[in-house]
Amino acid sequence: MNEKSRIYLDNAASTPIDSAVGEAMMPFLLDHFGNPSSLHEMGRKTTLALSKSRHHVSELIGANSSEIYFTSGGTESNNLALIGYAKIIKKLRPDCNRILVSEMEHESILETVRYLEKDLKFTVDFIQTTSDGFVDLKSYKELLSPKTCLVSVMLVNNEIGTIQPIQTMIEILKKKDYKTLFHSDGVQALGKIPIDVRRMKLDMLSISSHKINGPKGIGALYIRKGICIEPIVYGGGQEMSLRSGTENVYSIVGFGKACEIWKNKIHESNPVIQNLQNYMINRVTTEIPESSINGSLQNRISNNVNFSFKGINGEDLLVKLDEFGIEASTGSACSSNKKKKASHVLKSLGLSYDEISGSIRFSIGSQNTLNELEVAVNVLKDVIHEFRNTN
Numbered sequence: 001m002n003e004k005s006r007i008y009l010d011n012a013a014s015t016p017i018d019s020a021v022g023e024a025m026m027p028f029l030l031d032h033f034g035n036p037s038s039l040h041e042m043g044r045k046t047t048l049a050l051s052k053s054r055h056h057v058s059e060l061i062g063a064n065s066s067e068i069y070f071t072s073g074g075t076e077s078n079n080l081a082l083i084g085y086a087k088i089i090k091k092l093r094p095d096c097n098r099i100l101v102s103e104m105e106h107e108s109i110l111e112t113v114r115y116l117e118k119d120l121k122f123t124v125d126f127i128q129t130t131s132d133g134f135v136d137l138k139s140y141k142e143l144l145s146p147k148t149c150l151v152s153v154m155l156v157n158n159e160i161g162t163i164q165p166i167q168t169m170i171e172i173l174k175k176k177d178y179k180t181l182f183h184s185d186g187v188q189a190l191g192k193i194p195i196d197v198r199r200m201k202l203d204m205l206s207i208s209s210h211k212i213n214g215p216k217g218i219g220a221l222y223i224r225k226g227i228c229i230e231p232i233v234y235g236g237g238q239e240m241s242l243r244s245g246t247e248n249v250y251s252i253v254g255f256g257k258a259c260e261i262w263k264n265k266i267h268e269s270n271p272v273i274q275n276l277q278n279y280m281i282n283r284v285t286t287e288i289p290e291s292s293i294n295g296s297l298q299n300r301i302s303n304n305v306n307f308s309f310k311g312i313n314g315e316d317l318l319v320k321l322d323e324f325g326i327e328a329s330t331g332s333a334c335s336s337n338k339k340k341k342a343s344h345v346l347k348s349l350g351l352s353y354d355e356i357s358g359s360i361r362f363s364i365g366s367q368n369t370l371n372e373l374e375v376a377v378n379v380l381k382d383v384i385h386e387f388r389n390t391n
């Protein structure tokens with residue numbers, strides 16, 4: 001079966017590169033190889049390309065170009081935001097040693113706060129999750145304290161697609177007057193929901209290119225003007241001295257192009273994807289007995305649906321679907337190849353072990369068609385029927 005005939009429904013893990021993104025990148029891969037730090041013509045060409053891309057990225061999230069710092073992706077942006085700010089706080093306000101995150105965060109936040117706790121002696125508080133997949137605002141209010149230097153809560157959860165009440169959380173925080181910063185992991189939100197960092201009063205936001213039809217290994221951290229953080233990579237002083245190392249020019253060009261494309265199509269593409277999601281939800285919940293959806297149907301992005309099927313093992317289901325050319329995932333891409341690690345997100349919703357092990361995530365992209373969804377649901381139905389009848 002060639003790649004074209006497969007049905008790819010794992011767009012929360014990564015997306016195909018848009019052909020216009022590929023076209024924009026090629027000249028910088030093959031011809032314009034100058035180092036942006038060089039003062040000659042070749043260098044100036046790549047410097048110009050960087051600043052154009054910075055502009056496109058900033059436009060998609062309502063920031064200024066000067067507030068965008070390119071990194072190697074969402075993971076590094078999350079590390080830079082949390083460690084970079086913790087290092088400053090440790091020196092300037094050593095008493096403010098608490099960091100507040102949700103239980104549902106991506107590993108790149110959870111592992112980073114574990115490091116901050118272990119090596120830099122911060123205390124980490126975890127906001128509880130409601131059974132429908134949102135941060136519990138009561139738990140948030142209880143945990144916020146004058147010692148909290150940083151809150152980090154994702155805009156959209158990667159496993160179940162729920163949109164977190166970030167705006168309300170920031171309003172609650174601002175009323176406290178604690179000088180606490182608010183960082184959000186926006187990796188799964190970019191291109192799916194409109195983001196305006198200024199209107200939202202976000203202090204820092206992490207984003208990644210490969211979730212919006214751009215190349216892998218490139219992302220950015222938005223840092224509001226006036227906020228000071230320390231680098232975690234030292235060297236030649238690129239990215240306004242926050243992220244040294246010769247810039248990954250052709251990937252930055254691709255990321256910029258992907259942002260430009262999504263800025264223009266965010267309002268037209270997502271309703272189309274939402275229709276495909278609704279089609280899938282309607283058919284699966286009516287035609288497959290003992291199936292349920294994890295996470296609320298309200299305040300959910302258009303492309304992510306996470307089901308649990310009673311009596312089914314999610315990994316066996318994935319393997320079987322893969323044999324039929326259908327590509328999905330069990331929750332987080334980063335943990336889906338680590339066998340038997342139950343999803344911490346579904347656990348935090350209070351799901352039973354059986355519900356967690358019987359779960360599978362389908363995430364739809366702008367390249368998917370109704371015909372593909374039709375085939376995928378038919379196969380899913382047959383495979384589950386067969387599993388249940390043979391066990």
Ligand SMILES: Cc1ncc(COP(=O)(O)O)c(C=O)c1O
Binds near residue numbers: 074075157210
């Ligand atoms: C919510 C979230 N944060 C961070 C990341 C990591 O991003 P990257 O793959 O660009 O390092 C991911 C990737 O799946 C994600 O879903």
